[in-house]
Amino acid sequence: MTKTNETAGPVSRRSFLRRGGAVAGGAAASTLLAAPAVLAQSPMVLKMQTSWPASDIWQTMAQQYVDRVEAMSGGRLKIDLLPAGAVVGAFQVMDGVSDGVIDIAHSVAAYWYGKNKAASLFGTGPVFGGDPTNMLSWFYQGGGQDLYRELTQDSMGLNVIGMFGFPMPAQPFGWFKNPINGVDDIKGIKYRTVGLAADLLQSMGMSVAQLPGGEIVPAMERGVIDAFEFNNPSSDMRFGAQDVAKNYYLGSYHQASEAFEFLFNRDLMETLDPDLRAILEHGVEAVSTYNTAFALDNYSSDLQKLRDGGVTVRKTPQDILSAQLDAWSEMITTLEQDPFIKKVLDSQRDWVKRTVFYELMDKPDYTLAYEHFFPGELKL
Numbered sequence: 001m002t003k004t005n006e007t008a009g010p011v012s013r014r015s016f017l018r019r020g021g022a023v024a025g026g027a028a029a030s031t032l033l034a035a036p037a038v039l040a041q042s043p044m045v046l047k048m049q050t051s052w053p054a055s056d057i058w059q060t061m062a063q064q065y066v067d068r069v070e071a072m073s074g075g076r077l078k079i080d081l082l083p084a085g086a087v088v089g090a091f092q093v094m095d096g097v098s099d100g101v102i103d104i105a106h107s108v109a110a111y112w113y114g115k116n117k118a119a120s121l122f123g124t125g126p127v128f129g130g131d132p133t134n135m136l137s138w139f140y141q142g143g144g145q146d147l148y149r150e151l152t153q154d155s156m157g158l159n160v161i162g163m164f165g166f167p168m169p170a171q172p173f174g175w176f177k178n179p180i181n182g183v184d185d186i187k188g189i190k191y192r193t194v195g196l197a198a199d200l201l202q203s204m205g206m207s208v209a210q211l212p213g214g215e216i217v218p219a220m221e222r223g224v225i226d227a228f229e230f231n232n233p234s235s236d237m238r239f240g241a242q243d244v245a246k247n248y249y250l251g252s253y254h255q256a257s258e259a260f261e262f263l264f265n266r267d268l269m270e271t272l273d274p275d276l277r278a279i280l281e282h283g284v285e286a287v288s289t290y291n292t293a294f295a296l297d298n299y300s301s302d303l304q305k306l307r308d309g310g311v312t313v314r315k316t317p318q319d320i321l322s323a324q325l326d327a328w329s330e331m332i333t334t335l336e337q338d339p340f341i342k343k344v345l346d347s348q349r350d351w352v353k354r355t356v357f358y359e360l361m362d363k364p365d366y367t368l369a370y371e372h373f374f375p376g377e378l379k380l
Contacts, residue, residue, distance in 0.1 A: 043078040044276070046268075048104035051090040051111055053214040054083040057234040057298060058260075061166070062106040064294065065262070065287040072279045072286075079104070090212035097263040098159045104280075105263040109162075110195030110255075111212075117335070118151050120195035121344045122164070123258040126328045128352040132167030134359065135257035135348070136288075139164050142351035147344050155340065159266045163281060164259040165288035169299065173252035173316040174229030175236065175245035182319040192216055192228035196331070197254040203327050213239065220244040229255070232295070233303040242311050249316045253324040260291070 048066065052058040059081075066079045088096035093105035094112040109122040122144065130138065138144045145163075152158045174193075180186055187205035198208040209225055217240045219225045227245065229252070230236055241248075262284050269277050307313050336342040371378060 043075055045078045045080060046103040047082065047087070048079050048106065049082040049084070049087050049093055049096065049102045050105070051084050051093055051107040051212065055238055056213065057232075057238060057295075058106075059083055061260075061287075061291045061294065064290055065106070065165075065283055068286050068290075069279055069283040072283065073276060077276060077279065084212065084214060090214070094158065094160065094263060097265050100159070100265055100267065103265050103268050105261075107261050107263065108194075108258055109164075109261045110197075110258070113195045114210075116151065116156060117196065118338070118341050118344060120197075121341065121348070122148055123261070124195035124197050124255040125257075125348070126196075126332055126345065127253045127256045127325070128349055129356045129360075130257060130348070130352040131359075132169065132257045132259065134352065134355055136164060136167040136259050137355070138348060138351045139259075142355075143347050144344075147347060151340065153266070161264045161266050161269050163262045163264075163284045165262060165284040166260045166291035166295070167288075168231065168258045168260075169295070170251055170256040171231050171254070171258065172229055172233075172236075173249040173254065173320065174227060175241050176227045176247045176249065177245050179247050179312075179314075180249065180317065180320070182317055183323045186227075186320065189227050190225045192219065192225045192230075193254060195255070196335075200254055200324065200327050200331060203331065204323055217241065217244055231258075232299050233306055234295075234298045237302045237306055242306055242309060246311055248306065248311050248313050250313065251321075252316050253321055253328065260288075 048062070050059055050062045052062070063081055066081050069077055069079060082102075084090040087102050090107075091111050091114070093102070093107045094115065096102045097105045108124075109119045110124045113120045113124075122139070139148070148162055152160055152162060174191075176189075178185075183204065186201075189206050190209065191201060191206045192209050192211050193201060194210045198210055202208045209219070211219055211225075211228075213230050213235065216225075216228050216230060220228065221244060228241075230239065230241075233248075236242075236248075264280060269280070272280070303313065332345065336345060367378075
């Protein structure tokens with residue numbers, strides 16, 4: 001982060017904070033009020049990097065957060081938004097924020113799964129029946145936020161504060177060069193995913209590589225992978241997925257409840273004026289709603305464009321979905337040998353058992369209603 005003024009040029013956040021007392025003392029001793037007035041008018045500039053290519057729709061969604069923060073701060077905050085690789089790699093944003101190289105990051109928790117497998121539980125963990133909105137609710141109301149803080153700050157010693165926003169639709173099983181009808185068809189396939197989903201699908205016989213989004217299509221072109229998932233029709237279309245595969249399978253349990261992870265440098269947050277910190281935090285909640293509407297509009301429109309362009313869109317075969325749940329059950333037994341992971345999974349199960357019972361009992365059959373008014377549309 002830098003703080004700028006008209007006379008002195010950029011000042012680093014740490015330098016500015018160290019000099020703050022001296023500046024205030026000098027202002028109090030002086031009868032000249034012009035310099036403090038200039039400083040008060042200057043925006044605080046924060047450096048924010050995402051884990052997404054500049055062309056990805058998620059970069060646009062990160063910009064929507066920036067727009068809201070800058071507007072709510074009345075010009076007191078300015079955010080310099082950068083794409084993946086501008087300062088650190090897509091998988092390195094957690095370290096970048098913790099070390100103060102960047103002030104804020106926009107990513108997903110699965111991208112630092114290599115540091116601790118428990119990271120994946122905050123987005124790409126086992127599916128107990130909670131949809132993305134339900135699991136984001138667990139983070140804020142079911143104890144997830146305290147567990148995340150325990151993991152990142154207390155256990156790992158990371159200098160970060162994390163929040164989550166935008167409950168993503170369940171991720172597609174992805175793109176395949178040839179049709180798949182069951183578990184036997186995916187065995188031996190070289191496949192890209194991230195987080196615990198990599199372990200899950202490896203256990204089902206796939207050969208898994210973990211790659212950032214921007215490296216997926218080149219890896220397909222070079223034969224490093226045979227199939228992949230990233231997240232959604234819009235990102236996939238912008239990557240050029242339709243140029244390297246024509247069979248697209250939607251709806252999967254491998255990553256069914258992810259959300260954006262917003263990472264903030266802890267030192268920064270604890271030294272900000274309370275109202276500015278509140279704007280950064282509540283901005284996550286505000287943009288979550290807008291991101292949801294924006295994604296629904298774009299994902300659905302781009303899926304139609306893919307279909308019109310010759311891509312065959314199908315639901316993931318039931319045989320594969322059932323096998324995924326069986327694989328999750330086996331993985332959980334191993335994962336829970338870690339006391340902290342068991343603590344998180346116990347918390348999630350308690351939340352899902354109560355809240356999803358209510359949701360399923362209360363929810364009418366929306367598929368029935370859709371097919372009543374749009375007969376034949378779901379016969380893909």
